[in-house]
Amino acid sequence: MRWNNLSEKPVYANPWFRVNLADVELPDGRHLDHYLIRMRPVAVATVVNEANEVLLLWRHRFITDTWGWELAAGVVEDGEDIAAAAAREMEEETGWRPGPLHHLLTVEPSNGLTDARHHVYWSEEGEYTGLPQDGFESERREWVALKLVPDMVARGEVPAAGMAAALLMLHHLRLG
DSSP: OOOEEEEEEEEEEOSSEEEEEEEEEOTTSOEEEEEEEEEOOEEEEEEBOTTSEEEEEEEEETTTTEEEEEOEEEEOOTTOOHHHHHHHHHHHHHSEEESSOEEEEEEOTTTTTBOOOEEEEEESOEEEOSSOTTGGGOSEEEEEEGGGHHHHHHTTSSOSHHHHHHHHHHHHHHHO
8 A cells, every 4th residue: 555745845954854744645545744854865884804893883872862882874975975975984983994895785764754774884804094083973982793793682782773784684694
């Protein structure tokens, strides 16, 4: 059963997202007003080293008042290549520059409310370039054994759904 978005009008906008009000036609012909958030793409990256350890950030998210493990991530700038944005974000947030990036997956973390797409990349090598530019974004950066990922996700230590999906996919790819 398809819902049809007949029109949208802006309610609020800033450089990172727009809130729109849509006139949605339901399959039975009724209409409803539905708020939605239009967002820029998000680029995500990490490195998995030869010891099957993944580079993670331990950070606090004030909106949910939670701590958890995440991968480096940020918005893609206008005209920027998504993989290049992922590499840039990783270096800015971790101090590590990834080697050649491989696309891992693209997820829609909340597609009932927003059109956000998170594009996740990974590399098998990285080069330490120094302290992160955006060190304020995480309390610490650590290499964590991939074999620990399923238990970390089960314990809620990776609260962001897209990050959990990416880490579980990396676990599957590298460890079977």
